Amino acid sequence: MDFFSSMNISSSALTAERTRMNLISSNLANASATRTPEGGPYKRKDAVFSATPLESRFGRALDSAAGQQTRQVEVTEIVEDQNPPRMQYDPSHPDANAQGYVAMPNVNVVEEMADMISASRSYEANVTAVQAAKSMALKTLEIGK
Amino acid sequence: MELKGIGSDLGLGAAFPEVSGTKSTSAVEGAGKFFSELVSKVNDMQMQSDQAIQGLATGENKNLHEVMISMEKASISFQFLAQVRNKAVEAYQEVMRMQV
Numbered sequence: 001m002d003f004f005s006s007m008n009i010s011s012s013a014l015t016a017e018r019t020r021m022n023l024i025s026s027n028l029a030n031a032s033a034t035r036t037p038e039g040g041p042y043k044r045k046d047a048v049f050s051a052t053p054l055e056s057r058f059g060r061a062l063d064s065a066a067g068q069q070t071r072q073v074e075v076t077e078i079v080e081d082q083n084p085p086r087m088q089y090d091p092s093h094p095d096a097n098a099q100g101y102v103a104m105p106n107v108n109v110v111e112e113m114a115d116m117i118s119a120s121r122s123y124e125a126n127v128t129a130v131q132a133a134k135s136m137a138l139k140t141l142e143i144g145k
Numbered sequence: 146m147e148l149k150g151i152g153s154d155l156g157l158g159a160a161f162p163e164v165s166g167t168k169s170t171s172a173v174e175g176a177g178k179f180f181s182e183l184v185s186k187v188n189d190m191q192m193q194s195d196q197a198i199q200g201l202a203t204g205e206n207k208n209l210h211e212v213m214i215s216m217e218k219a220s221i222s223f224q225f226l227a228q229v230r231n232k233a234v235e236a237y238q239e240v241m242r243m244q245v
Contacts, residue, residue: 011214014210130217
């Protein structure tokens with residue numbers, strides 16, 4: 001049903017934004033984690049979004065031209081920020097090097113806050129899109145009343 | 146002078162030409178089939194929504210929005226079914242009100 005495909009697209013966007021929000025939470029939580037299982041300080045993580053064709057029940061051939069152009073979004077990759085760790089002078093820290101510097105995660109808390117606002121606003125926008133699709137469907141049903 | 150009745154080319158016969166191919170038995174069957182298919186599709190939607198809620202409750206599915214959207218889908222398709230049913234009943238009552 002074509003009415004539900006816009007809802008499916010919004011649903012994929014909500015999943016993607018949630019993944020981004022999870023990564024931001026992870027970055028904020030580990031903003032001062034100096035140890036990781038892989039060794040070294042925590043590295044900031046970011047999601048890579050990519051547009052993928054909407055999978056359709058009846059195959060692409062039967063879709064209208066406009067239907068073939070719709071894309072849903074998917075998180076295809078999670079990349080680590082390759083910037084060098086922030087060096088902080090703290091000789092009493094157990095992870096300090098010979099010069100007394102500790103390698104802190106390359107997470108900028110202010111940047112993460114800005115990303116978080118962006119993620120939650122995008123989420124809201126997609127929820128509004130779902131609601132608009134729903135109210136369009138209900139308005140259509142009112143034709144019969 | 147020849148008088149033509151309503152069965153002729155000019156009367157009601159012209160306004161309501163005989164449509165070939167629609168036999169009453171197949172029409173009834175078709176409507177029944179259509180309704181039962183519609184009901185089973187809507188039921189599928191409701192089942193999906195139920196399963197999603199169950200998945201959320203048991204922790205199997207962690208996406209709240211997917212559950213909400215599947216509930217909305219179920220609700221919209223049910224309202225569509227109700228609307229189709231109302232129309233069918235309305236048509237039936239309209240026919241029953243007809244004077245014979």
